[in-house]
Amino acid sequence: MSDLISALGEAGLDPVTDPDILAAHSWDHAGLVPPGRAVALVRARSTEAVSATLRIASASGTPVVPQGARTGLAGAATAVDGAILLDLSPMDRILSIDPVNRFAVCQPGVLNAAITHAAAEYGLRYSPDPGSWQISTIGGNIATAAGGMCCVKYGTTPEYVLGLEVVLASGEVMRCGRRTAKGVAGYDLVRLFCGSEGTLGVITEATVKLSPVPAERLSLAAVFDTTADAGRAVTAIMASGAQPSLLELIDNVHLRALEALRPMGLPTEAAALLLAASDANPVAELTAIERLCEEAGAAEVFRATDAEEADALLESRRNAYHAMERLGTVLVDDVAVPRSRLAEALDGVQAAAERHGVVIGVIAHAGDGNLHPNIVVHPEDPASLAAGRAAFDEILDMALAMGGTITGEHGVGMLKRDWLAKELDPVNLSVQRRVKDALDPLGILNPGKVLAR
Numbered sequence: 365m366s367d368l369i370s371a372l373g374e375a376g377l378d379p380v381t382d383p384d385i386l387a388a389h390s391w392d393h394a395g396l397v398p399p400g401r402a403v404a405l406v407r408a409r410s411t412e413a414v415s416a417t418l419r420i421a422s423a424s425g426t427p428v429v430p431q432g433a434r435t436g437l438a439g440a441a442t443a444v445d446g447a448i449l450l451d452l453s454p455m456d457r458i459l460s461i462d463p464v465n466r467f468a469v470c471q472p473g474v475l476n477a478a479i480t481h482a483a484a485e486y487g488l489r490y491s492p493d494p495g496s497w498q499i500s501t502i503g504g505n506i507a508t509a510a511g512g513m514c515c516v517k518y519g520t521t522p523e524y525v526l527g528l529e530v531v532l533a534s535g536e537v538m539r540c541g542r543r544t545a546k547g548v549a550g551y552d553l554v555r556l557f558c559g560s561e562g563t564l565g566v567i568t569e570a571t572v573k574l575s576p577v578p579a580e581r582l583s584l585a586a587v588f589d590t591t592a593d594a595g596r597a598v599t600a601i602m603a604s605g606a607q608p609s610l611l612e613l614i615d616n617v618h619l620r621a622l623e624a625l626r627p628m629g630l631p632t633e634a635a636a637l638l639l640a641a642s643d644a645n646p647v648a649e650l651t652a653i654e655r656l657c658e659e660a661g662a663a664e665v666f667r668a669t670d671a672e673e674a675d676a677l678l679e680s681r682r683n684a685y686h687a688m689e690r691l692g693t694v695l696v697d698d699v700a701v702p703r704s705r706l707a708e709a710l711d712g713v714q715a716a717a718e719r720h721g722v723v724i725g726v727i728a729h730a731g732d733g734n735l736h737p738n739i740v741v742h743p744e745d746p747a748s749l750a751a752g753r754a755a756f757d758e759i760l761d762m763a764l765a766m767g768g769t770i771t772g773e774h775g776v777g778m779l780k781r782d783w784l785a786k787e788l789d790p791v792n793l794s795v796q797r798r799v800k801d802a803l804d805p806l807g808i809l810n811p812g813k814v815l816a817r
């Protein structure tokens with residue numbers, strides 16, 4: 365180990381070995397994923413530093429765990445035993461913005477929100493907006509193929525990544541993708557790295573697509589007496605051809621937790637609140653959405669009177685996870701089902717909560733059929749932990765049985781590693797292993813994440 369630390373030091377990488385600092389950097393936001401013991405933390409400040417770290421790691425067979433802001437919810441950025449933690453957050457510069465060709469070139473540690481703030485000067489924005497947009501990095505967003513609130517209309521992160529600079533496990537630096545509006549030369553390696561969770565290479569630069577900021581946006585909130593009615597409203601809205609720019613569901617458990625966190629007059633008696641927004645011909649579109657909510661059984665529908673009120677509602681949705689953390693340790697599930705089966709899935713989650721005697725709150729990127737059943741457990745109580753885990757598994761099984769997926773946007777990480785084989789067929793799984801072996805033959809990049817070995 366001392367040889368490794370000396371090699372990192374001699375390369376000018378200033379490895380940190382203080383056990384308290386290492387321990388503090390060993391977690392992401394996934395509850396109940398125990399970290400291993402890292403041996404060093406390298407704070408990367410350049411592509412050359414990343415390359416040098418990986419060359420040294422390859423020579424010594426040392427695992428490397430790339431880390432952005434560690435807001436991940438699947439244990440993908442969690443330390444493994446003997447690893448170098450490679451912190452990309454110091455690489456936080458926006459290198460250029462091209463308003464004509466509509467892209468931004470960023471280092472990996474740039475925060476998602478910083479791109480939109482910088483692009484605003486040109487009337488542009490970076491569209492994918494995970495709930496963590498103010499605290500998560502573009503490198504982490506790409507490595508997890510992050511989704512978000514406006515993805516129901518604008519799509520997820522991979523649709524916005526034009527090009528990448530990636531350092532491979534060997535330390536070689538590769539560029540892939542393009543800066544043009546079109547381009548199909550060779551295999552699409554950009555897509556391969558999207559959602560690869562730091563297991564195939566380390567992203568050191570990203571060229572991401574910018575889009576015009578919509579001229580206006582209006583929103584509404586519909587109150588429902590059952591979550592299944594809210595689910596049916598979502599199905600009706602999506603079937604109608606409407607294109608809401610946001611369609612989010614907050615259930616009763618979250619409404620109460622949010623109101624306790626910061627009182628703002630949320631309807632704490634409602635079973636669910638559906639938030640919808642429209643940014644194209646919004647008056648007409650929201651009128652149609654309001655009617656569909658009422659037909660599905662909405663008890664009340666409120667239009668946000670101004671942008672401030674709309675933003676406050678959206679902000680409450682973004683705080684949902686923190687509000688739940690006050691109830692206990694949150695085991696965050698992240699399943700996606702066909703939208704047409706959303707109401708059924710919401711009922712299924714409720715049934716799992718009752719069967720296992722646990723509190724489960726659901727927030728959902730409802731228009732995407734993407735549910736986050738947040739399961740509250742008290743880890744000091746083995747019965748609570750076992751019940752929470754059983755409910756977690758039952759929800760994954762339910763999603764697969766509905767033709768859905770075990771993860772809509774948070775990724776596999778360590779949390780769902782053992783579930784991958786239940787979703788992918790054996791040939792697919794074998795191809796995934798072969799891709800991993802081709803790019804990382806020594807298996808040093810984020811081992812034990814995504815794939816089970």
Ligand SMILES: Cc1cc2nc3c(=O)[nH]c(=O)nc-3n(C[C@H](O)[C@H](O)[C@H](O)COP(=O)(O)OP(=O)(O)OC[C@H]3O[C@@H](n4cnc5c(N)ncnc54)[C@H](O)[C@@H]3O)c2cc1C
Nearest residue numbers: 432433434435436440495501503504505507511561562567
């Ligand atoms: C309050 C809250 C709300 C959230 N809302 C959403 C949401 O709406 N949608 C959503 O999709 N997620 C959401 N998340 C989850 C999380 O924010 C995302 O997964 C985010 O993309 C992680 O970014 P990060 O910078 O924190 O990455 P990290 O957590 O540090 O890392 C995530 C993964 O990416 C890898 N990685 C990081 N940087 C690099 C790099 N430069 N090169 C290669 N691999 C790298 C890591 O190894 C790890 O596998 C939320 C999390 C929180 C805490």
